[in-house]
Amino acid sequence: MIFLKKIEAYGFKSFAEPTTLNFDFSMTGIVGPNGSGKSNINDAIMWALGEQSYKSLRGDSMDDIVFSGSSEKKPLNMAEVTLVFDNSNRAFSSLDYNEVSITRKFFKLTKESEYFINGSKVRLKDIQDIALETGLTKSSLAIISQGSISNFVESKPEDRRRLFDEAAGVARYKKRKEEAIRKLVRSQDNLDRLNDIINEIERKLPTLKRQSKKASTYKEFFEELKNIEVSVLVNDIKLYKQKIIEISEQKTELKIQISSLEKQISKKSEEFNGISQSSYDNERELSKLNKEFTKIVEKISELKVSRITLESNKSKVDIDNKEFRVSDLKNKSKELEIRLEAEEQKLAKLLNDKVEKREKLDQASSKRFELNQQLDGIRKHLAKTESSLEALLARKNSLDNLFEGVKNILENKNTLSGIIGTVQDLINVKKDHEVAISTVIQNGLQNIVVKSASDVKVSIEFLKNNKAGYATFLPLDNLKPSYINNETRFIIQKAKGFIGFGNELVNIEKKYQVVLDYLLSNYLVVDDYDNAVELSKVTNQKFHIVTLDGQRILPHGAIVGGSRKTKNVLLNDANQIQELEIIKKELDNKETLMSKEVTSLSVNIEILREELAEIQTSIGASRHSSELIEKEANEVKEEFRVITGKELNGGEQEFQSVDEQIIKIISEISEQETKKDEVQQQINVIRSLKDKSNERQNNLNSIINEDRGMLSSLKDKYSNLNSDGTLMFEKQSNATTRLAQNYNLTYEAALELNTSVVEKENEVRDRINYLRKEINLLGNVNLESIEEYEEENSRYQNYVEQTQDILDSIKNLKDAIGDMDQQMIIQFKKIIKDVNQVLPETFATLFGGGTASIIYTNPEDILNTGIDLKMSPPGKKIANLNLLSGGEKSMVALSVLFSILKVKPIPLVILDEVEAPLDIANVERFAKYIKTFTSNTQFMIVTHRMGTMENCDTLFGATMEQKGITKLVQIKLIEAKKLSNTN
Numbered sequence: 001m002i003f004l005k006k007i008e009a010y011g012f013k014s015f016a017e018p019t020t021l022n023f024d025f026s027m028t029g030i031v032g033p034n035g036s037g038k039s040n041i042n043d044a045i046m047w048a049l050g051e052q053s054y055k056s057l058r059g060d061s062m063d064d065i066v067f068s069g070s071s072e073k074k075p076l077n078m079a080e081v082t083l084v085f086d087n088s089n090r091a092f093s094s095l096d097y098n099e100v101s102i103t104r105k106f107f108k109l110t111k112e113s114e115y116f117i118n119g120s121k122v123r124l125k126d127i128q129d130i131a132l133e134t135g136l137t138k139s140s141l142a143i144i145s146q147g148s149i150s151n152f153v154e155s156k157p158e159d160r161r162r163l164f165d166e167a168a169g170v171a172r173y174k175k176r177k178e179e180a181i182r183k184l185v186r187s188q189d190n191l192d193r194l195n196d197i198i199n200e201i202e203r204k205l206p207t208l209k210r211q212s213k214k215a216s217t218y219k220e221f222f223e224e225l226k227n228i229e230v231s232v233l234v235n236d237i238k239l240y241k242q243k244i245i246e247i248s249e250q251k252t253e254l255k256i257q258i259s260s261l262e263k264q265i266s267k268k269s270e271e272f273n274g275i276s277q278s279s280y281d282n283e284r285e286l287s288k289l290n291k292e293f294t295k296i297v298e299k300i301s302e303l304k305v306s307r308i309t310l311e312s313n314k315s316k317v318d319i320d321n322k323e324f325r326v327s328d329l330k331n332k333s334k335e336l337e338i339r340l341e342a343e344e345q346k347l348a349k350l351l352n353d354k355v356e357k358r359e360k361l362d363q364a365s366s367k368r369f370e371l372n373q374q375l376d377g378i379r380k381h382l383a384k385t386e387s388s389l390e391a392l393l394a395r396k397n398s399l400d401n402l403f404e405g406v407k408n409i410l411e412n413k414n415t416l417s418g419i420i421g422t423v424q425d426l427i428n429v430k431k432d433h434e435v436a437i438s439t440v441i442q443n444g445l446q447n448i449v450v451k452s453a454s455d456v457k458v459s460i461e462f463l464k465n466n467k468a469g470y471a472t473f474l475p476l477d478n479l480k481p482s483y484i485n486n487e488t489r490f491i492i493q494k495a496k497g498f499i500g501f502g503n504e505l506v507n508i509e510k511k512y513q514v515v516l517d518y519l520l521s522n523y524l525v526v527d528d529y530d531n532a533v534e535l536s537k538v539t540n541q542k543f544h545i546v547t548l549d550g551q552r553i554l555p556h557g558a559i560v561g562g563s564r565k566t567k568n569v570l571l572n573d574a575n576q577i578q579e580l581e582i583i584k585k586e587l588d589n590k591e592t593l594m595s596k597e598v599t600s601l602s603v604n605i606e607i608l609r610e611e612l613a614e615i616q617t618s619i620g621a622s623r624h625s626s627e628l629i630e631k632e633a634n635e636v637k638e639e640f641r642v643i644t645g646k647e648l649n650g651g652e653q654e655f656q657s658v659d660e661q662i663i664k665i666i667s668e669i670s671e672q673e674t675k676k677d678e679v680q681q682q683i684n685v686i687r688s689l690k691d692k693s694n695e696r697q698n699n700l701n702s703i704i705n706e707d708r709g710m711l712s713s714l715k716d717k718y719s720n721l722n723s724d725g726t727l728m729f730e731k732q733s734n735a736t737t738r739l740a741q742n743y744n745l746t747y748e749a750a751l752e753l754n755t756s757v758v759e760k761e762n763e764v765r766d767r768i769n770y771l772r773k774e775i776n777l778l779g780n781v782n783l784e785s786i787e788e789y790e791e792e793n794s795r796y797q798n799y800v801e802q803t804q805d806i807l808d809s810i811k812n813l814k815d816a817i818g819d820m821d822q823q824m825i826i827q828f829k830k831i832i833k834d835v836n837q838v839l840p841e842t843f844a845t846l847f848g849g850g851t852a853s854i855i856y857t858n859p860e861d862i863l864n865t866g867i868d869l870k871m872s873p874p875g876k877k878i879a880n881l882n883l884l885s886g887g888e889k890s891m892v893a894l895s896v897l898f899s900i901l902k903v904k905p906i907p908l909v910i911l912d913e914v915e916a917p918l919d920i921a922n923v924e925r926f927a928k929y930i931k932t933f934t935s936n937t938q939f940m941i942v943t944h945r946m947g948t949m950e951n952c953d954t955l956f957g958a959t960m961e962q963k964g965i966t967k968l969v970q971i972k973l974i975e976a977k978k979l980s981n982t983n
Ligand SMILES: Nc1ncnc2c1ncn2[C@@H]1O[C@H](COP(=O)(O)OP(=O)(O)OP(=O)(O)O)[C@@H](O)[C@H]1O
Pocket: 012, 013, 014, 032, 033, 034, 035, 036, 037, 038, 039, 040, 041, 064, 065, 066, 067, 068, 069, 958, 964
């Protein structure tokens, strides 16, 4: 039988060249001088079949199996051996191929082996399994060296049984049993460990269960509380917000009313004061006129007394004198003429005064009209400015333009720490630089300035927890601006069109300057594009350059330009607010000044009107007196004509001196009377003015008082609204803080969560109080205990299940071991019995007579019993096996070996100089006996003995033509003889 068809080796030990050995016969002899590499063939077979012990391969390490070099050939780095087997009768039962090749490769570099079955890579275990299946292992019957033959007889019975174990196929069970026992020990260890753990968990579990139940109740209460309290808080906040808006609207309305009332009061007060001043002037004038009037009256009485005296003197002389009457008529006519003249003069003056006053009145009226028109324009402008300002302030305060994250941070500023404000709140940009700065700073305006990096951490946590958006923070203690060095600054400042460094063109409080330095110190502002390009070159394109109209040159030369559709709203608003505030102030001042002017003009117009009316009255009175005088003069003339028959002309000579005196006095009296009338008129005018002023002042006073009353009530209302607003704000802030602190929620986040509508509010609030009380009563709660309990409990259940599994597997293992023991006993007993049946004959054949048998050293314990040999070579009685000769020992061992082969044939047996100690006759017998097995077993025999060589079907000679390199060739017997003789 041919089982091993071919060996291919390369790099293995002395096979430095690719070597192939084809086996065409069932008994092959390998011959050659010592050290020529014959045994290396056995090693190659063992190694290819997965041998792991380098000692068994006669080396000190696995590296020793690779060709280590010779004087003529360099060492190799890898070894490879392939064995090709005939498997047509399925000796490898698990491999369904007629031919099976097994390859092993070893690489010195990695110290790794690779295995292949029919070219496919496999694991070592796969190789070992099939090797075990065919018995092709080092300890088996398959490879037998001279040493193992002699050991067989000399070894202890317990060691000796190994050969029978293998023959019985028990080795396989033993190996499996060892594995099962190892598993059993492991399982038992695991079981102990599991029991310990289970005990431990069982101790902890009841407490955890209690804690977990308490925590679950707490969670249930807390969830309900959260659900309803968040709803209540959200509703409250909604209400507060609504109220705050309403209050703010009412406040705005009240503010307008208050401001308008204040203006009205101020105007009226000014008018009142103006009137007081003119009343004072009038009073002084009146006192002056009264004094003058008294003087005139005194003068008139004096004159009248003088006249009466003169006339009484004259009437004594000529009382009935007709001439005296004529003279009197003449005097009377003269007096009337003078009076008429005086009256006409007075009238002329009054008419003149009237024209003047009218002109003044017209001028004042048109001036007032003009001023009122201007004032109207100013007021409209003011109203427009105020409404734009309000809209901008409202937009700024509403935070609507900000990013979500920034807005949320600012809204919750009070619950966070260290928030100073956005960059846009802190800076102030001149109008000229607005475009340039807004182009470069862009979203930086919404960066939030905070005190420290630790404050930033709190804010970021807040944003994360509430999913409230992103924001960029500028912590003052963490900013490290990169400043331009002095030398470069000097060059930049000299550049054409350079306007300034970004951080120096914007105003900010000194303590926040680092923010600007951080954002803008590397931005250079220039007047126009050409200068920007030039500056970029000069500075080696290192900095951001921006022109006043917003064109930008970036570091390394990229240019961003064009026109933007929208301005930067934030910066634009801030600047517009500032501008509008200045305009509003100017307009307010103008309006106050003009209002004053209009008020004073109105007072003047009123006075002029009253004066004009007085003048008109005086004119009427003067005209009337003239008419009366003319009438009297006509009567006098008539009387004179009646008495004298002549027309009245000059006076009489004889009465001239008295008459003249009287006429003079009359004239003087008339003059004084006129004066008196004039003064009286002036006094009347002033009195009437005074009365009107008083009336106006009284009137104003009551209006002002009424207005003040109203103002005070409006202010009270405003202050009430203010405190209502503060209260609402506080309530809102408390509710927001409660949301944040108790539930880690922002108002917006709560709004999204809040779906329930609070209907029976009182009941809900009672429920909240109840839940709070219950939660307090629960005391300390370990929330993690729920999860811990669940985990521990599931661990517990898991471990209990695992314990059951292990118990099941222990039982299975024990059963399997029992089965294997049973199987081993049966098989072992069978081989011993079978061998004992053929051993006597084999022994007698090899020894030429005698008897032999094998026995158990401990028949009670078949699994562990040793095997003893009992034999008697022909004519000898052997009590102690050690007394046998070396050749006899080999013969005994070979008898047993051949007996085993008879009852348990194996496909390949390698015999390595096992017959060396035999004499020529025994060698002959040995070789011939082998032949009887060759139909079931293939033999490879390494030998130096001629008897063996002669009986082999074919011979291979191992030589080392090249020093240190084995070469194998098929040879004839004669050549073999020569090769062996070279030994
Ligand atoms: N890794 C290796 N590289 C090169 N040569 C090796 C290597 N391992 C062993 N050898 C050589 O193999 C030879 C031993 O071969 P082997 O034992 O097969 O000889 P042998 O023909 O069986 O001799 P004997 O008849 O004395 O038993 C030695 O010469 C040894 O130097």
